[in-house]
Amino acid sequence: MTERKVGVYICHCGGNISDYVDVHKVRDVVESEDGVAIAKTTMFACSDAGQQEMIDDIKEQKLDGLVVASCSPKLHLLTFRGVAKRANLNPYQYVQVDIREQDSWAHREDHEGATEKAIRLVRAGIAKVRQSQPLKPTEVETVKKALIVGGGIAGLRAALVLADMGIYVYLIEREEKVGGWASKFSVMYPHDKSGKELIGELLSEVAKRGSKITIFTNAELLKKGGYLGNFDITVGIGGDTNEAETINLKVGAVIVATGFDTYKPKQGEFGYGLKGVVTLPEFKAMVEASDGKLEYDGQQVKNVTYIYCVGSRQKADVENANTYCSRYCCNAAIHTSTLVSKVDPTVHQFHLYRDIRTYGKYETLYEETQKMGSVFLKFDEDEPPVVDSSDGTLRVRVKDLLTDREEIEIDPDLVVLVTGMVPRENAGLTNALKIPLGRDRFYNEIHPKLRPVETVIDGVYIAGAAQGPKNSSESVASALAAASKAAGLVMKGYTELQPLVAYVDPDKCEWCGLCAEACPYEAIEKSTDEQRGKEIATVTGMLCKGCGGCVPVCPTDAIQVKDYEDHTIMDAIDALLEEV
Amino acid sequence: MTVGNKENEEFAPSILVFSTDSISDPGIDLAGSSHLAYPSTVSVISLPCSSGIKPKWILHAIEKGFDGVFIAADGTDCPFLPDCTTRTAKIADTAQSLLKEKGYDPQRVKMGAICSVCAEPFANHMRNFFNALQKIGPAKKGGGKDGI
Structure with a gap:
């Protein structure tokens, strides 16, 4: 028999755990384990109320061990160590048992098995906590420098805030020039500045920071060694030629802001490959180059038909399906249509969509383009529009759900495929940094809400569209979040290493x-x-x-x-x- | 499913996985977050590095009733030891010899490199190892085809 007084908390996680694991049964079984003074279930152990309940119990019952059976320790180990600390319990007398990622989510078809496994895992956690000793962490110095991978709008913005916090920044960019996608954009919403202007402004700010920011172009990250706060990074400069030289950088934190790529439709997908069928980025370039009137192949364009969700929200049985919504494309297409109306108000514009996602201020843009004359037709995902030009005329046929599936034929001068974002080809970087990819093949954060810019690799953060489709302001917001996380790590000058x-x-x-x-x-x-x-x-x-x-x-x-x-x-x- | 000795046709082998905090554990988590199913008789004990596993822990696990032990090794991703793969392989070898000495089938120990994004390889390893152990039978004395 042990003298220990252990508190055990089994989390429902809303239903993420309790839909598959009988948490009450787990509690009833482990309650009688040697050393368990208190065993409870909790709806959300990580909520303020959940944390407070544990703190009160620890103090009132003078507990000397804490077991929380919930999600992966990657997510909440520090949260609950904090709980222990606030209750004056040594954080190393806390054990987290993963009954979500390694149980309920992996055994969704086997409730009985998942419940039994949870009981065994919690028992093992209790056994571990019974052996636990109070420990103090070791402090190590951190290098007050950060590395940013990718010189797009997110990377540049992160570099500036880090430099302003007194952190030395290295920024590496694979291309010849920094600026990324944004530098190629024409007028942007809602500020009506061009991407070129925006990037120009950022670059002049970077120049003002002098030696605080060092940019390497044609540069790729080859290797990462070291650990949290003390990474040894090898960078190859000069591409993959033999002349490539390598440099070694010592940094405390790494921010990955490598951006996105645009979806390339397959030949024949919605008529792609036919004359007059273009993607949204191609069309945007045409609109930007237009001088008073819109032309394609020497002919004036009088009718533009957009097809939405191309390469996004694909059915899972499509090869390498992009099942996600790219979220920015509705806004981008609608914004482009307002620009077209400004160039030539007589152009007819038809928008064939599945659903429209113009969140936030973009909703006003959606209204604006309708007032300007754009017509919206909704199609069923099982009956997508058909594009062909078999009789020499480019023709789109669509069944419009808003008029009870009336079949409508449009003979446009241009079909614009509203293509989404796809992850960038970055196998080398992914391999060197070992940061995980999500199911969408973009880089994966630890938790989309709770730890949105952190990765499972301590000290390596992600920002911008490298993480998933984002517009420029969302990319910048995440870049600032990543920068503040990185700064929090390196500015203190030291970090705590586990005393284990x-x-x-x-x-x-x-x-x-x-x-x-x-x-x-x-x-x-x-x-x-x-x-x-x-x-x-x-x-x-x-x-x-x-x-x-x-x-x-x-x-x-x-x-x-x-x-x-x-x-x-x-x-x-x-x-x-x-x-x- | 119950751990332990049952009729062979419904025998669900119990598997102990030694994983590592920073490399294979995130991979195993990702298998769960991606809803990749594997048998619920798989339980994980996480350590800092797979080169720190003691062969006698493996023997202990088998003697006490696990039907198989899987080492989810750091492989070349190990943040600590450049020769981690060689070290872990040696540990697996030693554990196999220990099992053999005690009359157990050495195939009850298996090692595979599981990286931080190796969700699918992990789930596949578990299903395959589970099937292989079903053929070998329960580890409990006399239960399997270990010859004891």
Whole structure:
């Protein structure tokens, strides 16, 4: 029997857990575990109310251990360590048990199995917390420099705010010039500035920061070493030619702002490849180049027909389907149509759409273009418009849902395919940084709401459309968020490393040197134990990374890593195997 | 599903996975977030690095009733040790020898590199290992084809 008083909280996570795991059953079973003083279910353990309940319980019941069974520790380990701290419980006497990512979400078709697994996992967590000791983290210095990958509007904006906070910035750009997509855009909504102007302004601001911001173009990130606050980055400059030179940068944080690519329709997709069928970016370039009248192939354009959701919201059975909504394209197409009306108000414009997503201020643009004469026709996703020119005339046929599926034929001069955003080809970077891709193949944040710019790689952040379709202001907003996260890490000058390092039991150690050989960080040395009159191994905590590489090589089981000792692991194994 | 010895046709092997906090655990999380199903008899214990697994923990797990142990290794992504793959492979080898000595089928230990985005490889590994263990049978003495 243990003397410990452990509090166990099993989270519903709304229904993310409790729809698949019988959380009440889990509570009822683990309540009687040795050392459990209190066991509760909670709707959202991470909510303010949920956190406060735990703090009150810890204080009132004088708990000396906390187990929260909820989501992945990647998400909320720090949240609940904070709870422990605020309740005057050592944060290392808290154990998070993942019953969401590693249970309810993975076993959605097996409720009984998921519930049994949750019971076993929580028991293992309780076993672990029973062995826990109060620990203090180690502080390491952080490098007050940041690396930004990608010199588009997001990357440049992040560079400026970081520099203004006194952080030295390296910005690397794969292309010959910085500026990204925005630098190619004509007048933008709602400020009516051109992208070129915007980027120009940012670049002149960058120039004012002098040596605080260093930009490398034709540069790619090749390798990342080191750790949080102390990354060693190798950058290749000069593309993939033999002349490429490499430089090494030491930075505390990395922001990835590599942007997006535009969807390229397949040949024949909505008539793509036929004369007169263009994508939205191609059409925008034409509108921008037009001088008083809109022309295509030497002919004046009098009728433009837009087809929305091309390459977005695709059905899952399409090869490499983009099932997501690109969110910016409705706004971009509608904005472009207002520009067309300004160039030539007599142009007829037909918008064939599935749904319109003109959120926020864009809604007024949607109204404006209708007042200017644009006509909107809604089609069924199962009966998309058909584009052909078999009789020599470009023709679009569509069944309009707004007029009870009346079939409408349009003979436009131009068909504009409103294409969405797709992730950029970045295999090398993804591989070097090891940041995960989501199901949409864009870079994945830890949590879209709670930790929207952080990745599972500590100290590596994502910003802009590299993370998913965003317009320029949304990209900038996320760039500022990433910059503040990066600044929060490097400005303090130090960060806390986990105190979970190796230590030696002097009674068991009979210095053989194998552990020292196994440690590439030179954290283990031979020393003399006067008291015992023998030579033993000693660990320098600051140098130890806590990897445990020394642990299996010890012939006498003398060296262990805190929190991962033999008894901790074996207790957890035993707890996992108890009958449910 | 119940862990342990049952009739072979409904035998659901229990699998212990040793994963790593920064590399394979995010990959295993991603399998869940992507709703990739694998058997619920798979349980994970996470460590800092796969080179820190003790072979005797593996033996302990099998002797106490797990039917198989999977090492979700850091591979070349290990943030700590450049030779992590070699080290982890050695640990798996040692664990297999220990099992053999005790009369267990060494195939009850399996190792695979699982990176932080290896959601699908992980789910596939689990399904395949589960099927392989079903053929070997339960680890509990006399339950399987280990010859003990």
